[in-house]
Amino acid sequence: MTEQDEEKSRSGFHPSEEAATHERALAKVVHWFDNRLGLSYELLRPAPTYSVNPFYWLGALAVVAFAIQGVTGAIMMIYYIPTPLQAYSSTLYIFQNVSYGRFLETVHLYTAYAMIMLAFMHMMRGYFVSVNKKPRELMWITGMVMGFVTLGFGFTGYLLPWTVVSKSATDVGIGMMSALPQPLSGFIQFLIVGGGTDTGTVLRFYDLHVVVLPGVLLLLLVGKMYMLEAHGVSEPVAGPIPLPEKKRRLIPIFPDLTIYLLELAAMFGAAMLLISLAFPLNLAPEYTPTLAAQYASQPDWYFLWIYQVLKIRLFEGPGLTVALGLVSVVFVALILLPFLDRGTTRRIASRMRWVTLGLIFVGEVAVLTVWGYLTPGSIIPNEQAALVLGGTAIIIALVSAGAYRVIFRKMPVGTTSSGGQTPALGGSLYATRSFNTASLWTATSFVALLTLGTFGIGGSISGAVQLMSQGSSLSILTSLALSLAELSVAVAGTVYLLYRLDLGTGSIKRRVKAFEVGWKQ
């Protein structure tokens, strides 16, 4: 026996106990991964009826968009030549000489936009209803990485037509990445720029767009689908009233749920076709350095919010690294969300801080995007940036706090819809037709709120600044009044939205009364 073993023996520690401790620790790690990856679960489990709802399948619709892009992209690959000299002419050839070529390019572009928008909606829905909680942490992280890959598709695909707009925007993006700290900057430069020649850049972007990123996305998709199969769809956050048995009934994946998904895919496909028909794509002129000098370089809409942050005067020059650091912090926080939001409840009523943070994020992204669209190429003064971004955050926080105070102050804290400490009211309230359309209403309210809120906040702040700097005039006062009216509607929308998200549909009075009756029982 060695001295160390004697020491352990004297202290009452035996080798067998040590092995058992290691075994327990190993079992704990294996159990943690098994719980999350579902390695020992059965596959193709049936789904509950409440998942027959488009909001549960936003990610699936993004996959449908990806599939459409795969088909349209594969056809375009036959004609496209990835060299700086022929990229534009081959794109123009598809436009002018290939049967339905323009339509093909339009569908490819719009489904890419739809995929990015659906991925964003999927993420924000997951955030608000807190699907990232145990045991779905790895699903959330996988989904976030898939979101970044989707943005990568947008970034790499945008350059390929070699138009003056796309090349200038990509140059801006590459320039921004060079401001990242080493070795990250060097790695990204190596990955997307190579030797620095245009030929190398186009080839690398093309390779990433058609081979590497689709492969990575498919691998991640397989992993995420496997975890979805292991955990099943998440329970709805329906507030204190439990779901009726009818909504909990299980339906088979095939044919019931498959048919529902095909229904959604068909409707989405038809919408994409008709939008592409109504708004056909126009190809911008070919890139030349002379022509590029006349354009205000601007990335596509999904990167505009980041670009608008970088346009703030404070972040010019060496400040660019700080700005990119701030944006990176937001992304890292989103990835690590399951480990930051550690509360056990998924109820919106009990997660005011996180819900408000999410609303501020959505609001800021929307405001920055619209603002970026309206001010191409112009540097944003620091005071204006502080006023608009700070104002947006303060207004959303106040509206959210007010809405919580008005709606939830009388509501005792409950658990999820599965019951627990909440009173059982029976399924009568949920077994109405309105329950089936509640999600649709929520989405409509959300979009309306976002649009009105964005314009309302922007207009109000801009009107207030104009009023202070230029004095009062009829046009300024009218614009300010209209913006305030929009903001009021947005506030009312927020109140109504939060009410619906947590309590379902019906009048507030009826709901509160029904709840109180149940609570007393």
Next chain:
Amino acid sequence: MTEQAESMGVRIVGLLVIVGFASSLALWTLDTSLASGESLFAVYLSIDLIAFAMISYVYRVTKTGDSIRRIPLLAGSVMLLLLLAASFAV
């Protein structure tokens, strides 16, 4: 599900099958060299997809024993009529 709703569902499925079949047939007759072919292609394919979605909806709801709701069917039918009208205008 009421008998009336069920019979409505069955009748509409019959019509939708005819519409879907006709639009599929029309897709094969398109002249790909014409500029208008692009628009007609989108319209006919949309008709096909919407008809398919409506048939699936009726099948799914009937199978699960839920009642067929009129709003989705009416909205789909109006959309189909508009697209059929548009196919003549293109």
